Amino acid sequence: MDDDLTQALAWAEWLGAHALPVLAAALLLVLIACTALVVGFHRCGARTAWGRWPRPLLLGVCLAVGAGLLIATASLFAEMLEAFDAEEEIGHFDERLTATLARELPRSALRFFGTLTHLGDPWALTLLVTGVGVLLLARRHTSLALGWVVACAGGGLLNRVLKQIFERVRPVHDHGFAQADGYSFPSGHSSGSVVVYGMLAYLCLRLLPPRWHLSGVLLTATLAFTTGWSRVILQVHWASDVIAGFAFGVAWLTLCIAAIELARRYARA
Template identity: 50%
Template sequence: MATESDVLLHWAQFAGQHPLAVYGILLALLLASSAACWWLVRRYHVPHGQSALPPLAYLAVRLAAGFGLIVSAAWVFAEIAEELGTTGASMGQADQALADAVRTSLPPAALQAFALLTRLADTATLAGLCILVALALALRGRRWLALGWVLAVAGNGVLNTTLKAVFARVRPLHDDGPVMASGFSFPSGHSSGSVVAYGMLAYVLTRFLPARWHLPLVLGAAALAFSIGVSRIFLRVHFASDVLAGLASGTAWLAVCIASIELTRWYRRRPEETAIRP
């Protein structure tokens, strides 16, 4: 009878032998689930001015939803970290099997395309994006939002560096690929950085653009972050578990940052609402 380790190894080898097909299927599932969640939120969300709940209870419901997302993402990260921190044998074997299979299965043209895509989450790219968006927000008089944006992007960098030092996992061998990377491997900084930077960018843009643009922004950010994470596996600079943990930690930090910004907005808006209340 096949063990859990055997099943995991089998699926890792299958995914590595059909990398583009598996990537396409997972991306489609991600976009479909994101669109479904968005539809549910739009269908059942009650605007603040129309809610029968008191303002504090209304805020608590929204924060509870964000807290649930934080807990779920943190649980995924903790499960991966625990697996690697105990024996790590089954996950390590699956990681290596996937990396070995991808090395011989991915077409060179696709590899070059993902090598370009991964640059969108390089430290220099995200630092430049962070500065440009912060300046644009400050010039529009949105200093609090600019501060939240900077703390989100920079804070994730500090968090990821700390986690890498704690786990100190060695990267997979990738001395013959188009992209080189040094330092520790777990969790993937490109994966967490892309989730936070492009997720926050989508959030910031929803504050300025009409509602019809909100769903495309969310789907675009999700697709970009996921694709950048996958690029790290295809380029063999990270194991799959590194990328999954990076996506999880980035999602948790993104939820913390957006919830904090929304809480700050609520507190700053309270005096105005009190002043106009009859």
């Protein structure tokens, strides 16, 4: 066993033994980053900043950012696919982490995350997407309603396609607090939560008074982050499945928001 693999397994053991405090610390960092983004959004004045850009430059930046993120995500997936085939560190890390979680986590934690994870179930996200879409149409935000539905539904469909491409088998999970079938990579709960709750945060910034912006973004970020990682805690996904789901979700979310903003600017011109 080489040194890199030994170190990876040691990290997996440590993370599995300290999963809950590590998860709490990671969530805190995410919330700090989101707070900084909201403060920057308010200080920079996103509406005027976007409005001063010439159309061709704005189009180029939106396409470059979206394409760059998607290419980076595709490269990440390709590297992971090679690692799966070669049974390199990433696969051994996933297996050791999952085994450690199964051994170390208390049943109370599994019960809590077994309830929390339903916030990322397809039926729950579908109900949320439908309800928000109807509300947007009722308020005559037609373009936002269209963007909301396309972003959320498109992310879900693309995730299904990726699962069929990779055909990765899930870890064994027999604790009874969660059940999942189908292929594992990338995690649909992770990507779906990032896209749906991320789009909800975007709508919050666009439609709600400024005093609700920070609380809305922090709430949606918490839901997306904890729902995604609940799949690892419950051992129904490998850690790399969730990381890949987050990466895909962020790339797709960024592309969709850029496209919606671009369409809005053209419509006003």
